[in-house]
Amino acid sequence: MTTPPSLIIALDYPSLDAALCMADRLDPARCRLKVGKELFTRSGPAVLEALHGRGFEVFLDLKFHDIPHTVASAVQAAAEQGVWMVNVHAGGGRRMMEAAAECLAAQRLATHLIAVTVLTSMEASDLEEVGVGGAPEDQVRRLALLARDSGMGGVVCSAREAARLTDDCGEAFLKVTPGIRPRFAAANDQQRIMMPADAMRAGSTHLVVGRPVTRAEAPMAALEAIEAELAGG
């Protein structure tokens, strides 16, 4: 059985050793890996080198959100380390995203650059508290269109919004969707969740899965169950 390379495993571990222990059980032909804020803050670029050395493509999920010059420089630094994908917050606005995209283009760096729309841990009431009224899907759409127009190759959104974004932003626009929860897994702090096969059917181009695998009692069995669901088994 082959897993579509659309699967991205979130290596949310507190140490390089723990992350590499998991990576050594995974196959670069069957998944990509995501390095987030906890692991990168603890281990720094060494983790990227170690994962690249094992043949993995890496999504560096640092969600940059700052003034345009700072974000463009940070995105360039990530891309120069050979990561497959890097991201910024769409809430940083058009000039910030354009600066980042232009910087990668000027340096001829092929790293995918995408923007986070609305975190999958947020629901309507959370948005309202930060001054955004209305449904999450409307804010996701607004930010996705802005991201596309600002030169982003895709967005992070929940799978619940993926179908609408395929219509609005086109097939080629990446929809990277965390908040993936197989039937056997707890939601944890995620709010806008979807099951793996449903997410692919809805138009997700890449599924991000963390705790349902990494915190499972039997991580490989959990991963295989997800692979089987994706393969229609």
Ligand SMILES: O=c1ccn([C@@H]2O[C@H](COP(=O)(O)O)[C@@H](O)[C@H]2O)c(=O)[nH]1
């Ligand atoms: O909107 C977002 C953006 C990023 N994430 C990240 O994805 C993983 C999800 O992990 P789970 O354990 O499967 O919940 C995690 O690294 C988040 O930082 C997200 O969940 N939602």
